[in-house]
Amino acid sequence: MKKLMTGNEAFAYGAYLGGVRVGAAYPGTPSSEILDNFSKYPGVFAEWSPNEKVSMDVAIGAAYAGTRAMCVMKHVGLNVAADSFFYAVYTGVKGGLVIVCADDPDMHSSQNEQDNRNYAKFAKCPMLEPSDSEEAKQFVGMALDLSEQFETPVLVRSVTRLSHSSTPVDVTEAVPAPPSEELPLFERDAQRYVMVPSNARRRHPIVEERLKKLAEHAESMPINYIEPGNGELGIVSAGVNYYYAKEVFPDATFLKLGMVYPLPEKLIREFAAKVKTVVVVEELDPFLEEQLRLMGIEVKGKDIFPLIGEFSPSLVRSCAVEAGLIEAPEAPPEIKTELERPVRPPMLCPGCGHRALFHVLKEAGVLITGDIGCYTLGWAPPLSAMHTTGCMGASIGVAHGIDKGGVKDEVVAVIGDSTFLHSGIHPLIDVLYNQGVTTTIISDNSATAMTGFQEHPGTGITIQDQTTTAVDLEKLIRGIGFEKVDVVDSYDIEKMAETLQDHLKSGMPSVIIARHPCVLNTRVREKPPEVDVELCLNCGICLDIGCSPLVQEEDHVRIDTLLCNGCGLCVKVCPQEAIISE
Numbered sequence: 294m295k296k297l298m299t300g301n302e303a304f305a306y307g308a309y310l311g312g313v314r315v316g317a318a319y320p321g322t323p324s325s326e327i328l329d330n331f332s333k334y335p336g337v338f339a340e341w342s343p344n345e346k347v348s349m350d351v352a353i354g355a356a357y358a359g360t361r362a363m364c365v366m367k368h369v370g371l372n373v374a375a376d377s378f379f380y381a382v383y384t385g386v387k388g389g390l391v392i393v394c395a396d397d398p399d400m401h402s403s404q405n406e407q408d409n410r411n412y413a414k415f416a417k418c419p420m421l422e423p424s425d426s427e428e429a430k431q432f433v434g435m436a437l438d439l440s441e442q443f444e445t446p447v448l449v450r451s452v453t454r455l456s457h458s459s460t461p462v463d464v465t466e467a468v469p470a471p472p473s474e475e476l477p478l479f480e481r482d483a484q485r486y487v488m489v490p491s492n493a494r495r496r497h498p499i500v501e502e503r504l505k506k507l508a509e510h511a512e513s514m515p516i517n518y519i520e521p522g523n524g525e526l527g528i529v530s531a532g533v534n535y536y537y538a539k540e541v542f543p544d545a546t547f548l549k550l551g552m553v554y555p556l557p558e559k560l561i562r563e564f565a566a567k568v569k570t571v572v573v574v575e576e577l578d579p580f581l582e583e584q585l586r587l588m589g590i591e592v593k594g595k596d597i598f599p600l601i602g603e604f605s606p607s608l609v610r611s612c613a614v615e616a617g618l619i620e621a622p623e624a625p626p627e628i629k630t631e632l633e634r635p636v637r638p639p640m641l642c643p644g645c646g647h648r649a650l651f652h653v654l655k656e657a658g659v660l661i662t663g664d665i666g667c668y669t670l671g672w673a674p675p676l677s678a679m680h681t682t683g684c685m686g687a688s689i690g691v692a693h694g695i696d697k698g699g700v701k702d703e704v705v706a707v708i709g710d711s712t713f714l715h716s717g718i719h720p721l722i723d724v725l726y727n728q729g730v731t732t733t734i735i736s737d738n739s740a741t742a743m744t745g746f747q748e749h750p751g752t753g754i755t756i757q758d759q760t761t762t763a764v765d766l767e768k769l770i771r772g773i774g775f776e777k778v779d780v781v782d783s784y785d786i787e788k789m790a791e792t793l794q795d796h797l798k799s800g801m802p803s804v805i806i807a808r809h810p811c812v813l814n815t816r817v818r819e820k821p822p823e824v825d826v827e828l829c830l831n832c833g834i835c836l837d838i839g840c841s842p843l844v845q846e847e848d849h850v851r852i853d854t855l856l857c858n859g860c861g862l863c864v865k866v867c868p869q870e871a872i873i874s875e
């Protein structure tokens with residue numbers, strides 16, 4: 294029997310079938326649904342960790358103990374977890390450890406377009422790359438076996454297109470027997486698991502030797518194979534790109550690589566000998582292309598296909614036509630449509646507490662270092678209230694640095710609650726330790742809203758829906774040593790403006806927790822206010838808060854009551870008192 298599954302559902306299913314019993318992750322598009330799905334299978338332990346490094350250590354610990362484990366993250370998450378990832382390659386593991394990591398070509402929801410295949414080479418860790426959901430399921434199982442056979446973590450790469458597309462998956466495979474009652478044993482072997490230099494020096498040759506053996510093994514892995522075709526053109530491809538290339542070059546000879554690192558050199562040479570021209574079709578970096586070149590194989594790749602952005606069959610086709618690899622297809626009949634797609638830039642939701650905060654900050658004219666989450670939308674017009682955003686957790690350190698750099702502006706850092714718990718605590722300690730005066734504002738909507746409302750350590754609920762201890766942000770911050778800490782309801786803009794001035798004038802390092810639960814999460818909806826069209830001057834000041842239900846008509850502003858959440862921010866900002874709530 295087959296079932297349509299997204300790549301993310303299939304990764305979770307494959308992990309369960311493969312006997313993974315511990316799964317840890319921090320959410321991040323496009324990977325988030327993998328752990329969500331995995332957590333629902335019976336008999337497994339799953340956790341949202343505070344960040345990716347923690348999730349990596351948790352999965353490594355389980356694998357040390359002989360339990361099969363999975364760790365999941367988006368591509369930039371591996372930057373956060375890299376330190377742990379690298380040591381795990383040295384120590385190796387006992388139970389299978391699979392790291393599913395999802396790249397985001399085209400940056401649909403990311404700050405960069407890094408190609409994480411480079412991490413496989415960098416850390417000397419094998420990497421598999423599935424092309425569809427069936428392979429996503431199967432490759433996780435294979436990765437676990439490979440991990441135990443070679444005692445190494447194994448990376449499995451996804452991309453947005455694979456994670457979020459649905460293709461059929463065979464669901465007839467038997468569900469594995471529950472693990473035996475016997476508790477797993479952590480074998481005490483300090484020379485292997487304690488990575489002091491003297492031990493690490495002994496492990497490095499093992500890593501190199503293992504990589505050679507993996508490359509030999511790659512020669513006979515059934516997921517690396519040649520598909521016979523004509524002798525003119527040979528296409529090397531992996532992942533979703535394989536399907537694009539199959540559509541464009543139906544008659545070519547193909548080398549389909551299921552393992553993208555290390556590569557099967559003999560198989561590649563055998564393939565190259567069969568064709569006149571070898572072309573690598575791969576998104577982002579010339580990762581395979583460069584390795585083939587190092588083998589001395591003449592190959593085309595990035596001279597034909599772009600280095601930047603996501604591929605599609607039509608993009609691969611037009612590049613191939615331009616390079617003269619195929620004839621231009623007959624132009625399809627032009628379909629005339631009357632409708633144009635409306636432009637819908639992302640914006641904060643009606644009733645979002647972040648909006649009220651940014652309105653106050655904008656009015657105050659402060660320099661704002663931002664962070665990653667829904668609140669990053671505060672940068673966009675008309676709010677235009679964020680001046681830097683780099684990566685998760687950067688806001689506070691950057692504000693402190695700007696401050697130490699000696700600018701004359703008043704600087705505040707704005708960070709979300711999930712992001713604060715991910716990587717905001719250490720920079721906050723830094724401000725205090727190094728005698729900074731930065732005011733940090735935690736915009737706390739009690740959710741990881743941007744990636745789909747995942748729980749986090751501040752919400753008091755686990756991924757498996759258990760009630761747990763919720764981190765009390767105020768106590769945590771006071772515990773670090775901050776003396777000036779205030780909690781203000783984000784909707785209360787007068788109080789927020791007053792508190793902000795008080796903190797900025799204090800000359801002390803300080804924290805304001807701007808708190809209002811995410812309206813989408815709580816579904817609380819107040820009655821929308823009304824516009825008194827006699828009083829409304831149509832000055833447009835209310836429109837500066839960038840709230841979508843406010844619509845400018847010819848001579849007044851109207852409120853779209855279907856969209857409005859009744860937060861009342863527009864009531865407060867209207868200088869004419871023309872917007873009235875009950």
Ligand SMILES: Cc1ncc(C[n+]2csc(CCOP(=O)(O)OP(=O)(O)O)c2C)c(N)n1
Nearest residue numbers: 321665666667709710711712740741742743
């Ligand atoms: C290293 C890394 N991991 C994960 C993500 C994905 N991500 C972006 S923002 C965010 C958290 C947002 O939650 P919060 O800070 O509470 O802000 P909100 O969206 O709720 O306003 C996550 C998980 C990322 N961009 N970088």
